[in-house]
Each structure stands twice: as C-alpha cells, then as structure tokens.
Amino acid sequence: MKYKEWEALGSKTSLLGYGGMRFPIRKDKKIARRASKALIDRAYKNGVNYFDTGYGYHGGDSEVFFGEALSRYPRESYYMADKLPSWHVKELADVDKLLEEQFRRTGMDYFDFYLVHAMNNTYFEKFEELGVFPRLRQLQKEGKFRRLGFSFHDTPEVLEKIVDKWKPDFVQIQLNYLDWKLIDAKKMYEILETRDIPVVIMEPVRGGRLQNLPKIFSDKLQAVTDGSNAAVAFRWVAQLKNVICILSGMSDTEQVDDNLATFDQLKPLTADELRVTEEITDRLMEQGAVPCTACNYCDVCPKQIEIPKIFAAFNEYKISNDREAYKNSYNDIAEGHREKDCVACGKCVKMCPQMINIPDILAYIAARRA
Ligand code: SF4
Ligand code: SF4
Known part of the structure; x- marks a missing residue:
C-alpha cells in the first residue's frame, strides 16, 4: 500500500481510502453486515487506514456500521472521516447537535477528519451568516476532531472564495480524468495545489462509469493497459502531488482486490494510456453525456424514478x-x-x-x- 505523509496535517494516510456509501445491501436496504465487514477487514489488513462516511450514507446506517466494524481495531490505527450534513443546519446549535448524534451513531468520541458536506455557494453564504466555520474551529480545539475541511460541489470561483475565507486544513473534491475537463476539476485542483492544501479525492472512477466504459472505449483502453479500466482511473489521479487519499466505494471482494493491487504496485500512466484517456474524455464530452455519478442523493423522489x-x-x-x-x-x-x-x-x-x-x-x- 502507498501512503502519503503530510506534515502540516500530522497524518500518514493510505492513498487508497474506503468510501462508505456503496456497501452491499440486504433486501430491507440495510447494509449487509457480514459481507461488508469482510470487505473492511480485507482492506484494513492490506494497509487501508482511511475510512470515510457521511450522515446520510445508507440512510444513516453507514456511520453505525463503521462504528461496529472498526471497533474491532485499535482506535489510533486508522483515520475516520465524517461529515456535517449541511442541509440539516438551520441554526448554529444544530452543528453541535448533529456532531453529538454522529458520535452516538459511530460510538467514537473524536473524528480524525471532519468535513462540512457538499459545500457550495448557497451553504457558504448561509454558514457565514450563522458563524458555522468559527464554531467548528472551536470544536476542533476542544478535540472533537483533528482536522477540519469540507467536501465541495460548485464552480472553481466559489471554491477559491471559500478556501481563502475559511483556510481549511484539507478539501475533498470530485476529480477523475473525465471531470478534469467536464467540470473543470483541473482548475479546482490547481487552486488547492497553489495554496498547498492537501486534497482528498471522491469519485475517482465517476460512480463506476470509468470502469464500465462503453465497449468501444473499453476495448481501446484494454488494448494499451494490463490492468482494469478502474486501475487506469486511479493511477491517473494518484499522479497529482497534493492528493493524500483517493476514496473508493468498494462494494465487493473483486473491487477491493483490484484496488489493493493497483495501490500496491502504483505505476505512472504510460503515454498510450494517457492518450486513450484523453480520447475517451473528448468523445464523452462531444456526445453531451449527462454528468451523473450515480451517487443516488436524488433518492428522495416521490415517484421513485430510477x-x-x-x-x-x-x-x-x-x-x-x-x-x-x-x-x-x-x-x-x-x-x-x-x-x-x-x-x-x-x-x-x-x-x-x-x-x-x-x-x-x-x-x-x-x-x-x-
Ligand atoms: S442525478 Fe442523482 S445519482 Fe446522478 S449525480 Fe445527481 S443526485 Fe447523483
Ligand atoms: S418526480 Fe421527477 S422532478 Fe420529482 S423528484 Fe422525481 S424525478 Fe425529480
């Protein structure tokens, strides 16, 4: 496993992180405990030490599950990242209430990384008014969490405004070889790198889309690589200097093993692999593809449209x-x-x-x- 040591954060995170929003589920939509614990164990025993969850993942069950699964390991042997659900913050007191609820759910008494979830301009303006970030800094000083950042979904200009105001310890952005151009993740990454802010990456395979490529592209990529399509996507992101962790929402043993193999023998991309990823990006953009990452946050539909x-x-x-x-x-x-x-x-x-x-x-x- 490759690790990234970051002095300012006092951390040494595995470059592969475990994202907790895509565990295998049972018919009642709860996380399938035994199968999911086996996945976590496999990852942990092979060096993964960064686990990422959120208040809303699996309807709240992800936090509970991580608490159960990781309680079998020494607390200082892994990093737990959790997120403040921005959409539930109506007044400042909600910040403390939600954090306490997250401690109850996970059974933990501190988080290693804490993020304001899904920051955008609307939340930024609201949270500036409420004083959310200063309150979070205070909670950090009290030891509730060790590093404070936010995950982000908006334009590069908004990102620049927020990092310059809040000066977060780290930032989590959506980045992969398609989004580098599609949502200008390049500019977002550069904003962070020039300020020397460490970056956690979400959606490196774009919700599986860069693994399950249309056949025509998959054939082209497979002709120039000796690993999976997902491995190429991970290796593409891993080349970026300020990236400290790349999250993968692993759902089965095959994915865990494939990811572990990729991060055990991390190789830079070849010129041919790079060329094909560029071609795929350009074609997908030309075709006007819908930029859906299959995150399922839209699972609030009264008609349950798929x-x-x-x-x-x-x-x-x-x-x-x-x-x-x-x-x-x-x-x-x-x-x-x-x-x-x-x-x-x-x-x-x-x-x-x-x-x-x-x-x-x-x-x-x-x-x-x-
Ligand atoms: S359409 Fe739904 S699944 Fe797709 S990115 Fe938006 S919220 Fe996520
Ligand atoms: S009915 Fe249509 S607009 Fe309303 S939540 Fe469902 S998909 Fe969205």
Whole structure:
C-alpha cells in the first residue's frame, strides 16, 4: 500500500481510502453486515487506514456500521472521516447537535477528519451568516476532531472564495480524468495545489462509469493497459502531488482486490494510456453525456424514478448508438418508475451535487425514447 505523509496535517494516510456509501445491501436496504465487514477487514489488513462516511450514507446506517466494524481495531490505527450534513443546519446549535448524534451513531468520541458536506455557494453564504466555520474551529480545539475541511460541489470561483475565507486544513473534491475537463476539476485542483492544501479525492472512477466504459472505449483502453479500466482511473489521479487519499466505494471482494493491487504496485500512466484517456474524455464530452455519478442523493423522489439508471442507459446510447440495447434497457426499469413517470416536482434537483436539471433531462429523454 502507498501512503502519503503530510506534515502540516500530522497524518500518514493510505492513498487508497474506503468510501462508505456503496456497501452491499440486504433486501430491507440495510447494509449487509457480514459481507461488508469482510470487505473492511480485507482492506484494513492490506494497509487501508482511511475510512470515510457521511450522515446520510445508507440512510444513516453507514456511520453505525463503521462504528461496529472498526471497533474491532485499535482506535489510533486508522483515520475516520465524517461529515456535517449541511442541509440539516438551520441554526448554529444544530452543528453541535448533529456532531453529538454522529458520535452516538459511530460510538467514537473524536473524528480524525471532519468535513462540512457538499459545500457550495448557497451553504457558504448561509454558514457565514450563522458563524458555522468559527464554531467548528472551536470544536476542533476542544478535540472533537483533528482536522477540519469540507467536501465541495460548485464552480472553481466559489471554491477559491471559500478556501481563502475559511483556510481549511484539507478539501475533498470530485476529480477523475473525465471531470478534469467536464467540470473543470483541473482548475479546482490547481487552486488547492497553489495554496498547498492537501486534497482528498471522491469519485475517482465517476460512480463506476470509468470502469464500465462503453465497449468501444473499453476495448481501446484494454488494448494499451494490463490492468482494469478502474486501475487506469486511479493511477491517473494518484499522479497529482497534493492528493493524500483517493476514496473508493468498494462494494465487493473483486473491487477491493483490484484496488489493493493497483495501490500496491502504483505505476505512472504510460503515454498510450494517457492518450486513450484523453480520447475517451473528448468523445464523452462531444456526445453531451449527462454528468451523473450515480451517487443516488436524488433518492428522495416521490415517484421513485430510477434516475441514475435512466441516465446511465442514455449515456451508453449516446456513445454506442446501439438503439436495440437502449430499447432493452427500458425494460430493466420497473414500470411506473421510468422517465415518463416524472411529475417535475423538482425535489431531486435540490439534492443533486452535480446540479443536473433532472426533470428537464428526463423529459428530453422521454420525448426521444418513444
Ligand atoms: S422532478 Fe421527477 S424525478 Fe425529480 S423528484 Fe420529482 S418526480 Fe422525481
Ligand atoms: S442525478 Fe445527481 S443526485 Fe442523482 S445519482 Fe446522478 S449525480 Fe447523483
């Protein structure tokens, strides 16, 4: 396992981190405990020491599960990262209440990394008014957590404004070879690197999309690499100097083993691998793919529209142009939960970190699906 030591943070994190939002689940949607603990054990025993959760992951069960799974290991042997759910902060007192609830859920009495979740301009303005960040610095001084940062979903200009005001210890951004251009993650990373702020990476494989590439791209990449498509995506991100941890939401043993192998023998990308990733990025952008990461934050839909599944099928079609496969994908989506069933209530839009205009795109897809 590769580690990244960062003096200012006093940390030595494994470059591969375990993201806790995509564990295998049971029929009742709770985390499948035995299978998930086996995944955590496999990762931990092979050197992963950074575990990332959030208040809302798996409906709150991710925090509880991590508490159970990691209580079997010495507390100082791993880093636990948790996040303040920004959308639940209505007044300053909520910050303390939510943090206490997170301690109760996890059974821990401090976090190693604490992040304000999903920062954007709206939350920034609200939190400036409430005094959220100074309160968090105070809680940090009291030992509730050791390092304070935020995860981020907005434009580079907003990122620059927030880091210059708050001066966080670290920042978590969405970055992968596609988003480098698609959402200008390049500029965001550069803003952080020039200020020497350490960076945690989320969505390095873009919700699995850079692993499950359309066949035409997968074939091209496989012709020039000897690992998985995901391995190329991880190695691409790992080359960036200020990256201290790359999160992977590992859901099965195969993914854990593939990721461990990648980070055990971390190799720089070859010129051919780089060339193909650039080609894939340019083609995906030309085709106007929907920038959905399958994070499922939009799972608030009263009609239970299968939003990420619909977008994934649409993106696949844009690339492959395979009309027959696209038609078949429609049958995989349960009746009553398809794009045409959206009532445009807008509830999902507020939750989407990618700021996708979901009902408009669903309507666009519905009009062309017929
Ligand atoms: S806008 Fe459509 S997809 Fe979004 S929550 Fe409402 S019904 Fe569901
Ligand atoms: S539409 Fe937005 S919120 Fe829903 S899964 Fe995709 S990226 Fe996540």
